[in-house]
Amino acid sequence: MSSKYWDAKDRIEKLYKLYPYADRTLILSTFPEKNWNAIAAFAHRRKIQRNAPHRLRKREYPKMNDITKNIIGWSIAWEGTISLYFQGRHEGKDQVQLFPSISIGNTDFSLLDKIIELTGYGHISKHTSYRSEENGKPLKKWEMRNHQEIAAFLSQILDYLPSKRKQGELLLEYVNSRLSHWRLSYTEREKDICRKMILLNKRGLKQ
Numbered sequence: 001m002s003s004k005y006w007d008a009k010d011r012i013e014k015l016y017k018l019y020p021y022a023d024r025t026l027i028l029s030t031f032p033e034k035n036w037n038a039i040a041a042f043a044h045r046r047k048i049q050r051n052a053p054h055r056l057r058k059r060e061y062p063k064m065n066d067i068t069k070n071i072i073g074w075s076i077a078w079e080g081t082i083s084l085y086f087q088g089r090h091e092g093k094d095q096v097q098l099f100p101s102i103s104i105g106n107t108d109f110s111l112l113d114k115i116i117e118l119t120g121y122g123h124i125s126k127h128t129s130y131r132s133e134e135n136g137k138p139l140k141k142w143e144m145r146n147h148q149e150i151a152a153f154l155s156q157i158l159d160y161l162p163s164k165r166k167q168g169e170l171l172l173e174y175v176n177s178r179l180s181h182w183r184l185s186y187t188e189r190e191k192d193i194c195r196k197m198i199l200l201n202k203r204g205l206k207q
Contacts, residue, residue: 005033006042019043019050024146025123061152062120072119073160080104082167084174084197098186098194100150100175103143112142121153147175170197
């Protein structure tokens with residue numbers, strides 16, 4: 001996408017209004033042609049700061065019944081990922097950002113919509129459409145990346161995960177840790193959790 005994308009005055013105005021406090025899902029849906037890294041990079045160039053209060057404000061998240069927990073647990077086991085990944089290293093220094101993520105990919109978009117309808121969690125990513133290797137059909141993802149949302153979600157489904165249970169436990173520990181000291185540097189334990197999760201997902205271990 002050309003840099004001219006941001007030449008539109010209305011887009012700039014929306015970015016100034018939403019970026020400091022709005023939920024990431026709302027921002028992504030407002031600028032569907034751009035992924036989060038591109039939006040954040042442009043906001044940084046414009047010196048638009050992302051503030052923390054909206055992330056730490058108490059929210060009420062949906063309570064899922066046992067049937068829904070069982071369905072979503074198996075869906076994650078079959079087609080999903082529970083991950084914590086890092087981005088960025090600068091001049092040999094370990095200056096990284098850690099990003100939690102829970103997602104389910106599928107070529108049947110109606111199934112992804114159904115997950116949101118059943119659980120009340122996550123969103124359909126508008127920028128992850130790609131072709132699956134098996135049949136060449138477009139594939140999209142239901143996902144969540146908000147720390148509070150992930151904490152509320154994982155605390156309900158851990159006991160319903162037939163696999164990836166260890167990843168779920170580690171990610172829940174991580175997001176709760178970050179929410180307790182949002183602006184501070186990553187702890188050694190948080191970095192260790194990231195390393196362990198990358199290794200678990202790389203090996204494809206079932207926990």
